[in-house]
Amino acid sequence: xxxxxxHRSPLGDQLAVAGSVDWLVTxxxxxxxxxxxxxxxxxxxxxxxxxxxxxxxxxxSSAFVALYLAFxxxxxxxxxxxALRDEKLDRLAESAAEVGLAFTxxxxxxxxxxxxxxxGTWWTWDARLTSTLFLWFIIVGYLVLRGAVDERGMRARYxxxxxxxxxxxxxxxxxxxYLFRTMHPMxxxxxxxxxxxxxxxxxxxxxxxxALTLLFAGLLRARYRIATLRDLIADSEDQH
Amino acid sequence: xxxxxxxxxxxxxxxxxxxxxxxEFRTRTAFFSALLFALLGLTIFYFAWDPTAVAAIDLAPxxxxxxxxxxxxxxxxxxxxxxxxxxxxxxxxAAPVDREAIYLGKxxxxxxxxxxxxxxxxxxxxxxxxxxxSQAFLPIAGIAVLAAIGIVSVGTMxxxxxxxxxxxxxxxxxxxxxxxxxxxxxxxxxxxxLLAGRPVADVMPWLRILVAFDLVFVVACTLxxxxxxxx
Amino acid sequence: xxxxxxxxxxxxxxxxxxxxxxRAFSGRRAVxxxxxxxxxxxxxxxxxxxxxxxxxxxxxxxxxxSPTSGSCSIGGxxxxxxxxxxxxxxxxxxxxxxxxxxxALENVEFTxxxxxLRDPRAxxxxxxxxMRVLDRADTPVRSLSRGLQQRVSIARAIVxxxxxxxxxxxxxxxxxxGSGALTAALTERREAGAALLLVTHNxxxxxxxxxxxxxxxxxxFVRFESRADxxxxxxxxxxxxxxxxxx
Numbered sequence: 209x210x211x212x213x214x215h216r217s218p219l220g221d222q223l224a225v226a227g228s229v230d231w232l233v234t235x236x237x238x239x240x241x242x243x244x245x246x247x248x249x250x251x252x253x254x255x256x257x258x259x260x261x262x263x264x265x266x267x268x269s270s271a272f273v274a275l276y277l278a279f280x281x282x283x284x285x286x287x288x289x290x291a292l293r294d295e296k297l298d299r300l301a302e303s304a305a306e307v308g309l310a311f312t313x314x315x316x317x318x319x320x321x322x323x324x325x326x327x328g329t330w331w332t333w334d335a336r337l338t339s340t341l342f343l344w345f346i347i348v349g350y351l352v353l354r355g356a357v358d359e360r361g362m363r364a365r366y367x368x369x370x371x372x373x374x375x376x377x378x379x380x381x382x383x384x385x386y387l388f389r390t391m392h393p394m395x396x397x398x399x400x401x402x403x404x405x406x407x408x409x410x411x412x413x414x415x416x417x418x419a420l421t422l423l424f425a426g427l428l429r430a431r432y433r434i435a436t437l438r439d440l441i442a443d444s445e446d447q448h
Numbered sequence: 449x450x451x452x453x454x455x456x457x458x459x460x461x462x463x464x465x466x467x468x469x470x471x472e473f474r475t476r477t478a479f480f481s482a483l484l485f486a487l488l489g490l491t492i493f494y495f496a497w498d499p500t501a502v503a504a505i506d507l508a509p510x511x512x513x514x515x516x517x518x519x520x521x522x523x524x525x526x527x528x529x530x531x532x533x534x535x536x537x538x539x540x541x542a543a544p545v546d547r548e549a550i551y552l553g554k555x556x557x558x559x560x561x562x563x564x565x566x567x568x569x570x571x572x573x574x575x576x577x578x579x580x581x582s583q584a585f586l587p588i589a590g591i592a593v594l595a596a597i598g599i600v601s602v603g604t605m606x607x608x609x610x611x612x613x614x615x616x617x618x619x620x621x622x623x624x625x626x627x628x629x630x631x632x633x634x635x636x637x638x639x640x641x642l643l644a645g646r647p648v649a650d651v652m653p654w655l656r657i658l659v660a661f662d663l664v665f666v667v668a669c670t671l672x673x674x675x676x677x678x679x
Numbered sequence: 680x681x682x683x684x685x686x687x688x689x690x691x692x693x694x695x696x697x698x699x700x701x702r703a704f705s706g707r708r709a710v711x712x713x714x715x716x717x718x719x720x721x722x723x724x725x726x727x728x729x730x731x732x733x734x735x736x737x738x739x740x741x742x743x744x745s746p747t748s749g750s751c752s753i754g755g756x757x758x759x760x761x762x763x764x765x766x767x768x769x770x771x772x773x774x775x776x777x778x779x780x781x782x783a784l785e786n787v788e789f790t791x792x793x794x795x796l797r798d799p800r801a802x803x804x805x806x807x808x809x810m811r812v813l814d815r816a817d818t819p820v821r822s823l824s825r826g827l828q829q830r831v832s833i834a835r836a837i838v839x840x841x842x843x844x845x846x847x848x849x850x851x852x853x854x855x856x857g858s859g860a861l862t863a864a865l866t867e868r869r870e871a872g873a874a875l876l877l878v879t880h881n882x883x884x885x886x887x888x889x890x891x892x893x894x895x896x897x898x899x900f901v902r903f904e905s906r907a908d909x910x911x912x913x914x915x916x917x918x919x920x921x922x923x924x925x926x
Contacts, residue, residue: 349626357612370623372668
């Protein structure tokens with residue numbers, strides 16, 4: 209808890225930051241644009257899948273960001289919040305969940321776009337797609353819970369508890385969904401001995417990962433700043 | 449000062465569970481509405497499919513588990529609304545017992561509630577859907593117990609959180625249902641295999657998931673519960 | 680479990696001690712740096728306009744809220760997750776904290792069991808008798824009138840003979856018989872060495888039993904003095920001014 213004297217200057221700092229251009233988000237979007245220029249102009253289309261394969265560069269990278277960065281960050285900061293009770297960790301979890309929801313939504317939208325020409329159907333209960341859908345439900349539930357609690361401390365504790373439990377749930381969802389069935393192409397880069405993708409594609413693919421990770425970092429930071437600003441404004445309103 | 453010896457964890461768990469069961473026994477509203485819901489659900493689902501296209505035996509496991517989950521939610525919702533009504537939860541929390549015991553006691557009462565609904569609706573399902581349950585009955589009952597533990601462990605936790613939010617009861621399904629996915633999958637797939645006459649060994653991977661889920665979430669929720677209370 | 684207070688210790692050791700107690704909600708301090716202590720047999724009457732933080736203070740002292748900073752101890756034990764200290768406190772709040780479907784006796788007996796009393800049923804009956812509702816012991820609480828529910832609720836709060844009794848507007852809804860029973864019960868607790876904290880809007884009611892009086896406003900104690908220094912008329916004046924200032 210910050211003392212009242214400290215409030216004025218952090219709020220001013222945050223407001224100044226909010227008014228300036230966010231170079232991290234900007235470069236994230238530029239990098240993503242560069243990846244797609246490369247994908248369309250300089251990377252040959254995949255022989256069997258044709259142009260639809262190019263969606264992979266954003267689909268797979270978004271899935272990576274959503275699950276391994278956003279969701280993991282949400283669960284991790286939830287655990288740490290319960291241990292340390294630092295409001296920053298709660299804001300981090302909140303930001304990771306919300307940005308993660310955007311990336312998960314991208315995965316769920318691009319998956320069917322690719323699936324229609326390749327699998328011949330918009331939606332299929334394939335293991336990876338199903339897991340992502342469940343992940344999406346969990347994140348939405350998490351954000352609905354946040355919206356339904358007014359008191360800040362209680363909201364932080366409740367959402368941290370849900371974040372921790374959701375982190376524990378993920379292995380169970382993966383296990384049961386895989387046991388159910390799978391027909392998703394295994395990640396092509398997962399075999400380190402011999403990546404089955406031609407060199408050009410690998411470069412585009414890997415740069416896609418970097419672009420989206422950069423974009424994630426930018427959006428996360430921007431969202432975190434909004435959360436900080438909101439709390440500072442609430443604090444300063446309470447002082448008067 | 450009168451003689452006193454504050455109850456230990458297990459004793460307090462039992463006191464809380466017994467109190468909840470006494471309330472349920474006195475009112476019986478939640479039990480009968482959950483049971484009626486289950487029986488109505490079984491009936492409606494039967495007519496929602498064309499019996500000439502889908503055999504009842506293929507339909508039954510899914511119906512069974514969907515209905516168990518939703519009727520369980522009815523009981524879970526009530527679990528903390530009785531505490532909230534006149535803030536009885538405050539008296540419970542002020543008592544010199546471990547907060548974990550409050551969670552475990554409420555969860556135990558909810559488990560008995562869900563198990564009682566299952567104990568009646570499972571034979572009803574066998575009757576309505578004309579199932580050959582004789583040899584599969586014990587394993588299916590075992591699955592029901594494992595699934596009920598999982599549903600109740602997570603559901604009790606979220607019920608205590610949901611009553612304190614602006615959405616109240618509306619929030620519980622949104623929070624709890626994603627956690628019920630692995631339970632419903634495991635229970636429904638194993639039930640259908642067992643009904644098809646396959647041996648228990650065939651469904652062992654699913655049973656392991658259920659057991660692991662129960663262990664992980666009973667422990668995690670018991671430990672996490674105090675964090676949701678200390679306001 | 681701390682040893683029971685002997686008669687000599689009871690006079691020297693404070694039953695409740697709050698030091699720099701702060702509780703913030705979303706950054707706003709509902710209780711702001713409250714320090715006080717009460718010895719055995721003392722009774723603090725706490726006045727203050729709505730939203731002054733009285734209820735929050737009571738919840739902190741009952742162990743229902745944890746302080747943002749500062750601490751409170753009951754009988755020398757810091758009130759944290761340590762459950763034994765919590766067991767020395769009784770709380771009467773504006774909610775009845777009863778289970779409506781259960782009978783009066785079942786409610787009080789459940790509390791007695793949760794506090795580990797040797798003979799819970801006898802203790803519950805005795806508490807109901809003190810509050811003069813023993814004749815309705817087997818009536819479900821939901822069938823009792825508001826005033827009778829309040830009596831059962833008080834019986835529930837005193838059944839374990841708490842060392843610290845916290846009462847939030849305990850006289851609300853009570854008739855003459857109920858008020859008389861409550862005053863007798865509070866007096867009996869004090870004589871047994873307990874400390875009382877009485878939150879009320881009614882000055883004469885509060886000051887009748889009080890050894891100390893305090894006015895709370897915006898989370899702080901703006902006045903705190905012993906009964907000898909309290910003049911009901913000046914209190915009334917100040918209290919009215921404060922209430923008007925906050926309105």
